[in-house]
Amino acid sequence: MRRVILLVVLAGAVAVTSVISIMLGQYDLPLRDLPGILAAGPTGATDLTESVVWQIRIPRVLLGLLVGAALGVGGALMQSVFANPLAEPSVIGVTSGAGVGAAAAIVFGWTFLGTSTTPALAFVSGLITTGVVYALSRFGGKIRVINLILVGIAVNAVAGAAISFLVFLAPSTSREEIVFWQMGTLNGAQWAHVSVVGVIVAVGLVIALLLGRHLDVLSLGDRAAAHVGVNVGKLRALAIITATLLTAAAVSYAGLIGFVGLIVPHIIRTVAGPSNHLILPASALGGAVLIGLSDIVARTIIPFVDLPIGIFTALVGGPVFFILLRRMTRKGGHA
Structure with a gap:
C-alpha cells in the first residue's frame, strides 16, 4: 500500500508540474484555455498560442520529463552497483564524460548515424568513463568513498x-550555444528530440525495472548474490551499461545537468526504504518532477530570460552531497 501511495503521489506531481509548465512562460496561458488547445492536437493548431503550446512548450515539457526520469534512474542504478549513495553520474564524472562525446558530435557536425549520432557518441564516451571510474575506485575489492x-x-x-x-575549436557562431548547453538547458526542444530520447529512455527504464529485484539481492554482497544464483558480473555490467545509456540520452539533448541522480534516489530511499523494486520507478517520477520544477523556475524567475537548469539542480544538489558525505565519513566510509 505504501508503494502504491508513493507512486500515485509522484505521478500526480508529474501531471501538475507538466500542466503548470505548459501554462507559464513569456506568454502565460489561462488554465481554462488549455483543455481546448490540447483537444485540438498539434495538427489543429491554428493561431499563435496553439502553435506555441504544441511546437515549443509541450516538446520541452516532455523532453524534461524524459531527461529527469533518465537521470533519476541512472543515479539509482549507479548507487546500487557501487553500493554507495554518492555514486551519481555527475559526481563521479560519468555525465561530463558522456558530454565529451556529445560535444564532439555537435562541434564537428557528425551525422554518420543520423539523429542517433550524438546520443551514440555520448553513450560510448560515457561507458568508457564509467569503466575508468569503476576500475580506479576499487581498492581491496571494494569501492571506497574517498576514492x-x-x-x-x-x-x-x-x-x-x-x-x-572542443568549444575552442567550434565556429564562433555556435560557441555560445555550446557553452549554454554545458550548463544544462531544454531550450530548443523539438519533437524529433523527444522521439529519440523517448525510445532510449523507455528501453533503459524497462531494463532497469527488470534488474530491480536482482539488485536488491546484490546489496547483500557478491557472495550472497552468487549463492542464490545471481550472475554478479553480468548483473553489474548490465546495470552500469543501462545507467550510462540513460545518462547519455539525457546529456545528448539537455546538456550537463547534475545532481538529479543524487538528490532523487536519496529522498526516495529515505521515504520508502532500500528496495530497488520501488526506488527505480519512484526515482523516474521524482527525477521528472525535479527537472520540471527546475525548468519552470529557469523560465520564470527572471522575465524574458531562459536560465540554465543546471544552476538550480546544483544549488539543491550541492548541500545534499555535502550532507551525505558527512554522514558517510562519520560512519567510517572514508576508511
Missing part, C-alpha cells in the same frame, strides 16, 4: 578540459 570522490574530481577535470578544447 570515488577523488576519481570523480579527476574525471570531471579532464572531461571539462576536453569539452573546453
Whole structure:
C-alpha cells in the first residue's frame, strides 16, 4: 500500500508540474484555455498560442520529463552497483564524460548515424568513463568513498578540459550555444528530440525495472548474490551499461545537468526504504518532477530570460552531497 501511495503521489506531481509548465512562460496561458488547445492536437493548431503550446512548450515539457526520469534512474542504478549513495553520474564524472562525446558530435557536425549520432557518441564516451571510474575506485575489492570522490574530481577535470578544447575549436557562431548547453538547458526542444530520447529512455527504464529485484539481492554482497544464483558480473555490467545509456540520452539533448541522480534516489530511499523494486520507478517520477520544477523556475524567475537548469539542480544538489558525505565519513566510509 505504501508503494502504491508513493507512486500515485509522484505521478500526480508529474501531471501538475507538466500542466503548470505548459501554462507559464513569456506568454502565460489561462488554465481554462488549455483543455481546448490540447483537444485540438498539434495538427489543429491554428493561431499563435496553439502553435506555441504544441511546437515549443509541450516538446520541452516532455523532453524534461524524459531527461529527469533518465537521470533519476541512472543515479539509482549507479548507487546500487557501487553500493554507495554518492555514486551519481555527475559526481563521479560519468555525465561530463558522456558530454565529451556529445560535444564532439555537435562541434564537428557528425551525422554518420543520423539523429542517433550524438546520443551514440555520448553513450560510448560515457561507458568508457564509467569503466575508468569503476576500475580506479576499487581498492581491496571494494569501492571506497574517498576514492570515488577523488576519481570523480579527476574525471570531471579532464572531461571539462576536453569539452573546453572542443568549444575552442567550434565556429564562433555556435560557441555560445555550446557553452549554454554545458550548463544544462531544454531550450530548443523539438519533437524529433523527444522521439529519440523517448525510445532510449523507455528501453533503459524497462531494463532497469527488470534488474530491480536482482539488485536488491546484490546489496547483500557478491557472495550472497552468487549463492542464490545471481550472475554478479553480468548483473553489474548490465546495470552500469543501462545507467550510462540513460545518462547519455539525457546529456545528448539537455546538456550537463547534475545532481538529479543524487538528490532523487536519496529522498526516495529515505521515504520508502532500500528496495530497488520501488526506488527505480519512484526515482523516474521524482527525477521528472525535479527537472520540471527546475525548468519552470529557469523560465520564470527572471522575465524574458531562459536560465540554465543546471544552476538550480546544483544549488539543491550541492548541500545534499555535502550532507551525505558527512554522514558517510562519520560512519567510517572514508576508511
